[in-house]
Amino acid sequence: MYDMMSGIGAHEVIIETPDHNRKLRDAEFDEIELMLRAYQERTQDLFQDPRLRYILVFKNVGDQAGASLYHPHSQLIATPVTPKKVQEELKGAKKYWEQKERCVYCDIIRQEMDAGLRIVDENEAFVSFCPYASRFPFEMWILPKRHSPDFCKIRAEEIPPLARALRTVMRKLGSSLGNPQFNYILHTGPARFARTGYWQTIDEDYHWHIEIIPRLTKIAGFEWGTSFYINPTPPEEAAAYMAEREYTREREA
Amino acid sequence: MYDMMSGIGAHEVIIETPDHNRKLRDAEFDEIELMLRAYQERTQDLFQDPRLRYILVFKNVGDQAGASLYHPHSQLIATPVTPKKVQEELKGAKKYWEQKERCVYCDIIRQEMDAGLRIVDENEAFVSFCPYASRFPFEMWILPKRHSPDFCKIRAEEIPPLARALRTVMRKLGSSLGNPQFNYILHTGPARFARTGYWQTIDEDYHWHIEIIPRLTKIAGFEWGTSFYINPTPPEEAAAYMAEREYTREREA
Numbered sequence: 150m151y152d153m154m155s156g157i158g159a160h161e162v163i164i165e166t167p168d169h170n171r172k173l174r175d176a177e178f179d180e181i182e183l184m185l186r187a188y189q190e191r192t193q194d195l196f197q198d199p200r201l202r203y204i205l206v207f208k209n210v211g212d213q214a215g216a217s218l219y220h221p222h223s224q225l226i227a228t229p230v231t232p233k234k235v236q237e238e239l240k241g242a243k244k245y246w247e248q249k250e251r252c253v254y255c256d257i258i259r260q261e262m263d264a265g266l267r268i269v270d271e272n273e274a275f276v277s278f279c280p281y282a283s284r285f286p287f288e289m290w291i292l293p294k295r296h297s298p299d300f301c302k303i304r305a306e307e308i309p310p311l312a313r314a315l316r317t318v319m320r321k322l323g324s325s326l327g328n329p330q331f332n333y334i335l336h337t338g339p340a341r342f343a344r345t346g347y348w349q350t351i352d353e354d355y356h357w358h359i360e361i362i363p364r365l366t367k368i369a370g371f372e373w374g375t376s377f378y379i380n381p382t383p384p385e386e387a388a389a390y391m392a393e394r395e396y397t398r399e400r401e402a
Numbered sequence: 403m404y405d406m407m408s409g410i411g412a413h414e415v416i417i418e419t420p421d422h423n424r425k426l427r428d429a430e431f432d433e434i435e436l437m438l439r440a441y442q443e444r445t446q447d448l449f450q451d452p453r454l455r456y457i458l459v460f461k462n463v464g465d466q467a468g469a470s471l472y473h474p475h476s477q478l479i480a481t482p483v484t485p486k487k488v489q490e491e492l493k494g495a496k497k498y499w500e501q502k503e504r505c506v507y508c509d510i511i512r513q514e515m516d517a518g519l520r521i522v523d524e525n526e527a528f529v530s531f532c533p534y535a536s537r538f539p540f541e542m543w544i545l546p547k548r549h550s551p552d553f554c555k556i557r558a559e560e561i562p563p564l565a566r567a568l569r570t571v572m573r574k575l576g577s578s579l580g581n582p583q584f585n586y587i588l589h590t591g592p593a594r595f596a597r598t599g600y601w602q603t604i605d606e607d608y609h610w611h612i613e614i615i616p617r618l619t620k621i622a623g624f625e626w627g628t629s630f631y632i633n634p635t636p637p638e639e640a641a642a643y644m645a646e647r648e649y650t651r652e653r654e655a
Binding site: 228233366371 | 481490620625627
């Protein structure tokens with residue numbers, strides 16, 4: 150109850166471009182690749198400090214999404230504990246693995262590609278889709294096809310397809326819904342220690358990914374009181390809407 | 403992983419007044435008492451249905467707080483499961499009780515009244531304060547002095563002091579910060595079943611209360627990714643600011 154938490158951490162702002170008004174959807178691929186490499190290099194560097202247990206990379210766009218700077222930027226916050234929400238996700242992945250002896254995210258990729266209904270984009274290394282149990286309208290996840298728990302171990306040849314996946318998703322979201330405000334969050338493994346519990350099996354059961362949360366609805370009393378979510382837009386409709394808008398745009402071009 | 407959840411529930415809207423523009427801070431005490439009795443009576447009635455496991459009473463004020471109706475109202479949502487966030491709170495209370503053999507909320511009341519620094523209001527039956535670990539600026543909790551896990555078992559003589567506590571808190575918040583948007587959520591025990599786990603000890607370890615969350619800051623990527631909160635206003639400063647503003651207002655009156 151009264152554990153002390155050491156006052157250690159880091160907060161970095163990653164400036165994505167010199168252009169004050171350029172959105173991520175309009176970036177050149179090499180700019181996005183540089184941004185992703187900055188995420189990777191800063192994470193690798195900070196993980197050399199054994200006091201840091203987790204490194205969260207995220208992006209807030211728009212004042213409703215909590216952005217306090219307009220210039221295109223991402224953020225990185227390193228914490229001396231594994232955050233509550235990350236622990237919950239790791240424990241959930243471990244529980245699934247104990248039942249199935251398979252990574253839940255690898256299973257989700259197979260299921261989404263078989264179903265096809267919620268896919269937003271696919272390339273040689275990444276799949277993007279509106280998840281089956283979307284909490285928010287037009288929520289999207291980008292998953293690497295190669296099983297890997299840690300974003301910071303992404304291979305050099307996986308950076309260009311991730312840049313393409315990210316820009317495609319940003320363009321589909323932006324052109325369908327008029328550039329809505331959003332957050333995206335990189336979900337990745339924590340620093341490893343020889344401990345019991347969910348740390349032991351992360352290499353097998355966890356799978357890094359990016360979650361994109363458009364801020365179209367408000368969090369109200371019901372969500373605060375329950376941690377349940379009310380989502381009025383089924384993910385199949387969101388994916389179909391984005392595909393149709395893109396098709397219309399291509400035909401008009 | 404694949405539990406089915408039955409499609410059972412209830413959603414009720416409690417209209418607080420015929421006056422479309424009247425805020426809760428401006429209500430007469432007897433109106434607030436009627437509202438609180440409606441919370442109690444509807445909860446008692448719905449709990450007769452054994453399929454309902456939890457009844458959440460809450461209020462959203464302002465579009466940022468998720469309100470979709472302007473007319474003063476509260477809401478009640480009954481669910482066929484105990485919500486995730488409620489389970490977490492119940493488990494936390496149980497864990498404290500296992501260590502101390504005391505209710506954590508009774509201990510918080512004692513500690514807050516001893517410290518005095520974060521108290522916003524006190525009457526014969528209720529204490530209102532900005533909690534020590536406030537997640538949000540000007541967050542406030544109203545706790546009954548009498549240990550009781552269930553709001554729906556509130557005694558008739560406790561309704562008038564709760565109405566006074568609620569109006570005082572609403573007035574202090576409203577006059578200090580210019581009627582900010584907010585949510586409040588009634589935290590109370592779930593339906594009881596003869597089960598293992600946190601259900602067994604709720605009578606001893608849980609304590610109903612109201613949590614008031616002013617919507618002054620935004621939930622951004624860091625909060626979504628961690629379930630941690632960044633609060634720029636210490637609770638002592640929030641309580642002092644509300645006390646000072648009230649003192650100034652009384653002197654000017």
